[in-house]
Amino acid sequence: MEIAGNSSTISPTFSTPTKKRNLVFPNSPITPLHQQALLGRNGRSSKRCSPKSSFIRNSPKIDVVNTDWSIPLCGSPRNKSRPASRSDRFIPSRPNTANAFVNSISSDVPFDYSESVAEACGFDLNTRVLAFKLDAPEAKKPVDLRTQHNRPQRPVVTPAKRRFNTTPERVLDAPGIIDDYYLNLLDWSNLNVVAVALERNVYVWNADSGSVSALAETDESTYVASVKWSHDGSFLSVGLGNGLVDIYDVESQTKLRTMAGHQARVGCLSWNRHVLSSGSRSGAIHHHDVRIANHQIGTLQGHSSEVCGLAWRSDGLQLASGGNDNVVQIWDARSSIPKFTKTNHNAAVKAVAWCPWQSNLLATGGGTMDKQIHFWNAATGARVNTVDAGSQVTSLIWSPHSKEIMSTHGFPDNNLSIWSYSSSGLTKQVDIPAHDTRVLYSALSPDGRILSTAASDENLKFWRVYDGDHVKRPIPITKTPSSSITIR
């Protein structure tokens, strides 16, 4: 506050002498400094070492300022040293020297001199000398914080997305196909021949040549409950509603033999080279060696209700069966006691599928009250993964080309789903609304690219689920189909 008071008191002192000296320097900017020097002299000449001021108008604060100035000057005994001490101690002395210089020569030089001195000392001639603090230097350019904080993020390079066709490539008519969860009425052989059972008949469609033939027709007191091709595509096994199992030769269009043994309908079949396994409504599983007369070489009695899912592993060492008793059984080929019995499903297990690229991996799907897809390690019996499919699972098909699995569903969604499989879990790739009614039967083409599905809306649809050349991973399609889903 004192310093501020000092700066405020100096201003009126400067203004008064300016009026007196207008005649001497009318346009000089150094006038206030000059007057200050004159003020000092008057004080000393009138009274020597006297604290009182001769100016009546001055306030006591100004006296304090004068006292501070006069005390060291009074302390010096010599008159000659006074100007030297003034020049050393007070900056206003320099204009005094400039003033003398002006008197002798001209008025332009002192202005330039004082300006250069002000610049050297960092002064601004238009501002107060005794200000407490200089203003902060202004930035030459205004800082725009938005440009710094709102930098555009680098675009993330997204991998090529896979496109799924949601429209069937082919739709064939399937009149009279039976709507029954427990039957298996569709199969696709390795020779590109599709077999479909429609009530009492089995029709065989050669997808290479386009020819169709009625291969089998049952007695009118029964119906076809299951069809299954042998691995080489030469023989078709047909399970009937009365418990018989027929073997047909496709090339000669004849029935080779009939094998009895079951007391109830045979709803599922599975080949293990020359051994055909059949599952019955009574819960029994029979092994038939089709090469010999006494065909029944084994009986597995593990299910208390109908066997609706049956699948041999590709190496023929293990057999997986699912039943209407909600149980999954895993059997060794040389044993009649189940190796593992799994009761995690809460509904019938029809969908049973072995993984083609990991031989110990088994996938099973539950029915309406379960809707779960479980994955099992068939060597240890551990459940390695589980996913809630949301609908009744009617079949599961592993993809031979990539680590994916396809599932067909019934109540309530009637859809076809494709899942990406990894050890950490499953990711649903696409949901295709396949049919108006339950998708009950499905079969994969021998090249693994087309999946056929059948439902009781009497449509047999073919879905191109994989499209690409002979590579392990399918190449993304460059040409955009008319209807496709792009998913991340």
Add this chain to the structure above:
Amino acid sequence: MEPLDAGKNWVHMDVIEQSKENIEPRKAGHSASALAKSSSRNHTEKEVAGLQKERMGHERKIETSESLDDPLQVWIDYIKWTLDNFPQGETKTSGLVTLLERCTREFVRNPLYKDDVRYLRIWMQYVNYIDEPVELFSFLAHHHIGQESSIFYEEYANYFESRGLFQKADEVYQKGKRMKAKPFLRFQQKYQQFTHRWLEFAPQSFSSNTNSVNPLQTTFESTNIQEISQSRTKISKPKFKFSVYSDADGSGKDGQPGTWQTLGTVDQRRKENNISATSWVGEKLPLKSPRKLDPLGKFQVHCDEEVSKE
């Protein structure tokens, strides 16, 4: 009816268990005796012919039902027969959706059945089979079918609630309250239960429930007449851009409701999205990669001397 008559009318669950995966889950449930009857039936030709014969009987009754006092009952009996004999629900053989469509379209403009609960229940069964239930409820509101019945608002709200749209479900209940839906006591109970579920599942949306503009207003108001604006400024100069009138309150006024003659069947509405099934002969589906070969080679099947050997 007679509990002492042991073994005669009882239904054994083992019979139903045999076909449990062929039973479509229904809200109203299934008749146990009908399930046992359909489960014991197999797929032989005689059974199929028997069903077809019964169906023809129902069709003949429908043809002669116009002279009856209550023609709806004949349809109700036919639908019940279909539901009992086809527990799978909709299949090509059962034709349930087609039957429901025929019955619902038959009595749309019949004033006798505007507030008949039986007729409304048939519509509610049909809701499960179409892809846009909201349109069906709008259609019913447009034709004043079941507007005083509690079932209409309960099913409408249940549809919204099943999709997590509690706000919309509440608006449906508010509409039902204004219409004094009957039976009102059950309607109030249903609304209270809905409020509890709303608090349980989505408390944030319940607490932030504000009375916004009723989106159902457009659906239900069928007598609103549009006001014709009298003031029309004369355009002095031809302009490139014309101005769009904006309402002061921001709510869009309802236009003149047109006549909504028919809802359209499921097949009609999707016929351009469906590929019709073709016959098999001539169709080809060649493969791209070579087929897999059996490493073990071929084997011979033993031929029996007699084909049907026991």
